[in-house]
Amino acid sequence: MIITRLTLVLFAVFSAFTVTAQERGIPVYKDYLMDNYYLIHPSMAGTSAYNKARITARQQWFDVEDAPSLQTASVNARFGENVGLGAILYNDSNGRFSQQGGYLTFAYHLLFSRSTADINQLSFGMNVGISQEKLDETDINIIDNPDPIISGVEQTDNYFNMDFGLSYFYLNYFVHATVKNIIPQKRQIFTELFETDNQRQYLVSLGYTYEPELSNWVFEPSVMYQNKEATGESNLDVNAKAYYLTSFGNLWGGLSYRRSLDAAEFSSATGEIETAENLQNLSPFLGVNYGKFVFAYMYTYQTNSIVLSNSGFHQITLGYNFGENRRRYKCKCPAVNY
Numbered sequence: 072m073i074i075t076r077l078t079l080v081l082f083a084v085f086s087a088f089t090v091t092a093q094e095r096g097i098p099v100y101k102d103y104l105m106d107n108y109y110l111i112h113p114s115m116a117g118t119s120a121y122n123k124a125r126i127t128a129r130q131q132w133f134d135v136e137d138a139p140s141l142q143t144a145s146v147n148a149r150f151g152e153n154v155g156l157g158a159i160l161y162n163d164s165n166g167r168f169s170q171q172g173g174y175l176t177f178a179y180h181l182l183f184s185r186s187t188a189d190i191n192q193l194s195f196g197m198n199v200g201i202s203q204e205k206l207d208e209t210d211i212n213i214i215d216n217p218d219p220i221i222s223g224v225e226q227t228d229n230y231f232n233m234d235f236g237l238s239y240f241y242l243n244y245f246v247h248a249t250v251k252n253i254i255p256q257k258r259q260i261f262t263e264l265f266e267t268d269n270q271r272q273y274l275v276s277l278g279y280t281y282e283p284e285l286s287n288w289v290f291e292p293s294v295m296y297q298n299k300e301a302t303g304e305s306n307l308d309v310n311a312k313a314y315y316l317t318s319f320g321n322l323w324g325g326l327s328y329r330r331s332l333d334a335a336e337f338s339s340a341t342g343e344i345e346t347a348e349n350l351q352n353l354s355p356f357l358g359v360n361y362g363k364f365v366f367a368y369m370y371t372y373q374t375n376s377i378v379l380s381n382s383g384f385h386q387i388t389l390g391y392n393f394g395e396n397r398r399r400y401k402c403k404c405p406a407v408n409y
Contacts, residue, residue, distance in 0.1 A: 117155020
């Protein structure tokens with residue numbers, strides 16, 4: 072069967088945009104920009120001035136059947152001076168593949184600050200999680216179209232894994248680093264040709280908050296780098312975020328640009344190896360903290376010239392902050408003071 076050049080291009084681009092939805096555990100999107108750093112960095116459990124509960128829903132391409140979607144529910148809280156605890160539940164689906172699971176988190180915070188005039192804090196965190204993955208092939212006709220790698224049933228498997236991370240806040244600077252899926256495990260529901268037992272993924276976030284004098288504004292430029300060890304895939308987020316502090320809470324919003332640092336390769340009809348476009352997208356977002364309630368919306372637009380759909384990705388975050396206000400620093404540091 073001859074596969075046309077256009078089909079191969081579309082397949083390469085589609086794969087580049089959906090591969091994160093098939094990774095083990097919670098796919099890494101841009102939830103951290105929507106007042107939810109804890110969802111990707113376990114060391115952030117219990118860091119904020121308030122305990123936090125968050126619900127997120129993300130849907131890609133409304134006009135594409137069985138397009139990737141993700142739902143999460145999380146809560147994290149501080150206990151005593153140094154301990155943070157948290158829990159996450161998630162449901163992730165992408166076509167025939169889906170996974171559901173949960174994490175429990177333990178974090179420990181070391182405070183080096185001598186006064187409330189500044190912040191100097193190092194935090195460690197670990198997730199322990201269980202997930203169930205499913206591959207549904209029940210509607211594939213294997214009688215008329217036999218294939219040794221297609222079973223014709225719904226395959227399921229359960230996995231245990233761990234994530235480890237650290238965070239460091241110093242004055243207006245912050246850094247987060249996390250290793251996801253530390254334990255090597257091969258998934259049995261996929262053929263060995265496409266599967267590896269190394270699901271480790273590395274995330275590093277860096278940022279800075281700038282506070283103009285006599286102003287209610289706070290500006291927060293940041294970057295996030297992620298890398299998958301087995302495949303060498305990596306991408307970079309460049310973010311600009313701003314907060315306007317009010318008497319009822321704060322308004323915030325910004326823009327994020329994500330670019331893959333490696334392009335997908337495909338073969339033309341003549342067998343010549345060519346290179347497809349790098350993954351690129353733009354994500355404007357807007358949110359509000361009204362009292363103890365949080366609402367945020369993000370839209371992601373694909374900037375590649377060849378895309379599966381022009382409908383983009385939509386994500387909503389709902390949140391509630393609860394517990395005693397532990398605000399202890401004079402700085403306008405949104406991740407720890409709000």
